[in-house]
Amino acid sequence: MSLIILKNARLFDPATGYDQKGSLVIRNGLIEALGPDITQKNIPVGADVIDCKGHLLAPGLVDMRVFTGEPGAEHRETLATASHAAAAGGVTTVIVMPNTHPVIDDVAIVDYIERRARDTAIVHVHPMAALTKGLQGEEMTEIGLLREAGAVAFTDGVKSVANSLVMRRALSYAASFGALIVQHAEDPHLSRGVMNESELASRLGLAGIPSMAETIMIERDLRLLEATGGRLHIAQISCAASVDIIARAKKNGLQVTCGVSAAHLQLNENDVGPYRTFFKLSPPLRSEVDRRALVAGLANGTIDVIVSSHDPQDSEVKRRPFAEATFGAIGLETLLPVALSLYHNGDVPLSRLLAAMTHVPADLLGLKTARLQPGQPADLVLIDLDAPWMLDAAKLKSASKNTNFEDRRFQGHAIRTIVGGRTVFTRG
């Protein structure tokens, strides 16, 4: 029997628009009550009382695109180290991608991830399973059985399902289960480059990846979706044209949603500068015009979800000539601070930003979390919206330090993270 009172908080639930000063009561890991009427007087004796000092108490974040190295590349990141990074970033639910060794394409591996997470991780971890066996893009996995085992969605992770016939059948089959299919939209032939196709890439002598590598794949998948029904989620979009395509498809009533990474909301291709491999991302960082379109698409709801696209890579594979370096950057600990920068700039309202990282992804994945309501799990984050701070890569909890934001100045971050009523992180 445990009882915790979070008092003197700004209670903020993006799912309902609830925004009140007050307290929140946690009993046995669940939210029991919340509101302005809970005061010092009616708090039961024996409760743990935490003073939130007026800071914002919101549902813990759900990050639906996280890569780890477990199993197979534990030196980059384990479920445990990723979960510590998540906790420090205010993320209480992490969705891990199937691009591991072995690939998460079998019930036994889903089970392995869940057991490892239960034993070693300090936040909730759920896997997405591979959509095709071995991520080969040819034969679909056991979508029904994997779903029963706990896979929350199906994706080939950083790989696109390029074969139109395979994608059509997968969408069609998954529709009967209501399973969510997540596509990394990139034509494999058009995307053989290493950064955004542009004048800058030409000057640097680097092979480009055109926006049409993304838009062609999204347009194709939408055509398939029209025929098959079902639910399609584009993992990350990177350019203005994709925002337009998704907006049009939603207007036409297709069940399509999409995400954007925090990095793509904050950075553009110029950050690649003189061959900085930490900014080599997939999809690539694009122009400032594209970045602004992504921010606008997030603000107006065309883009549903913000993800970290956390992708730990060790220095051995990053400190190479640009063309030979691997793609990816970590992002669990900077997801919230980067999102908050859009709030401070006045680009996106706070409720929309937090919605895109809480109940919207939770609902897409069918997870019971991310709401400030009695009976819900007490997965919470306490946010100091205004604290100024500077990122020190050496202090990041992630086992890999390939961050896009070294020495970057931020305003606001998580100061306490609570998972199932238990505090898993506090900032000193």
Add this chain to the structure above:
Amino acid sequence: MTSTDRQPEIIFPHRHLLGIEGLSKNDIIALLDLADTYVVQNRQVDKKGSVLRGRTQINLFFEASTRTQSSFELAGKRLGADVMNMSVNSSSVKKGETLIDTAVTLNAMHPDLIIIRHQDSGAVELLAQKVGCSVINAGDGSHEHPTQALLDALTIRRRKGKIEGLLVAICGDVLHSRVARSNILLLNAMGARVRVIAPPTLLPVGIERFGVEVSHDMIKGLEGCDIVMMLRLQLERMTGSYVPSQREYFHYYGLDHAKLAHARPDALVMHPGPMNRGVEIDSAVADDINRSLIREQVEMGVAVRMAVLDALARNLPNEARA
């Protein structure tokens, strides 16, 4: 020359030569003026100088090269440096690891100048960050090849008396060419007009914003040109991926006397080498002593590289000098 001879004083405020980008017009002129004096020295019986005496120069080539490597080797030796050649077969080990490890290893040998060629754009800059000596880019991927652009400029200036105001055509595989990128930057800095002539598949995105005119037609494009610079087209790019065939490419873009007739009557032909005779250039043009500067480019190459080595060495810590 003897060790007491001094080359003219120049100001070249750079630690490395990683590209033409970042050089001012004055920097370029200073290097070309210095190179002119080395052309004279190289035509003497005694070609040996001593401005690099006691200095160690390492030629680190991750990509096979006979012409550029021997040019740098000769340049260093004629200035009195100790020159070591290292050819690294990058396919034998994981490339990136070799690169950083090699740099750290070489740096421990206290070289004064390292000349690097690498198949990846940006690789030379990456190495320059890891070593304590001066680095010269001898070609990185599709990015830059600054000494080639400088030797081309020297060749043009000596033959035409100027660079400013000339119309220079750069023809062929601009997309993959570091020579083209460095030449466009240099020629623009010196006030020449540049026209690139190639099929669209061999031009990089955004080329029109590089300060060049663009033509897809060799015959129209050559009109009014003072200099015709041909680029090498690698044979593996001619089998359908970028252009349909060698035969079709030569038909439309190969330089022969018939096409050259559309340029100015005194137009001169250049090629960075090695040439694919009958692919991008007809032998009759390549060997035409009245039109072709190709052999002269090789001679200028040694002089320009001596100038670059000398200019950079003047900024090195001085205690090694007598």
